[in-house]
């Protein structure tokens with residue numbers, strides 16, 4: 024029974040984790056989910072570490088980055104920490120991030136929900152099919168939240 028760590032924030036303006044959990048439970052019925060909600064993106068990495076130490080096999084995180092340069096620096100700090108965790112533990116951390124300047128209003132909400140669902144599906148495939156699970160989509164210009172751009 025795979026255990027997935029789901030980490031999200033109160034800073035985010037859309038409940039992305041809720042959408043992703045629905046996809047994960049539908050695609051991997053035996054899944055065990057451990058959810059951990061923190062204030063903001065710079066608090067995500069330690070939550071992932073704690074859930075890995077409790078035995079989770081993979082993580083999916085939901086971050087929301089504000090529009091200022093200060094916010095973008097916070098994202099960079101989080102991103103580097105998540106990369107370090109992946110390498111240290113040899114476990115995937117699927118980083119679902121929405122940048123507040125990608126769109127606005129209802130469109131931004133749609134980007135967030137679609138990105139959460141599509142990355143949850145990516146994780147479900149990695150969990151159930153392993154390293155070659157996504158290979159049929161290799162080189163096909165997949166995007167999450169925005170339309171796929173397709174191959175050249």
Ligand code: RDL
Pocket residue numbers: 032034035062063064065066086087088089090093094095097
């Ligand atoms: O540990 C408390 C906070 O420092 C932490 O929650 C930060 O991630 C909060 N935060 C910022 O301080 C900031 O400048 C966040 C952002 N920007 C941001 O864009 N998104 C966040 N948190 O989720």
Ligand code: RDL
Pocket residue numbers: 116117118119120142
């Ligand atoms: O862990 C899930 C995603 O965070 C991860 O797959 C990222 O590498 C996806 N990604 C971005 O989030 C992004 O803003 C990619 C790019 N840009 C990019 O330019 N090329 C990618 N991925 O392959």
Ligand code: RDL
Pocket residue numbers: 118119120121122125138165166167168169
């Ligand atoms: O091609 C348009 C977008 O894909 C591009 O602007 C991406 O950089 C947007 N994006 C992020 O900013 C991000 O943090 C994406 C992701 N994460 C992601 O995980 N998947 C994306 N885009 O397709």
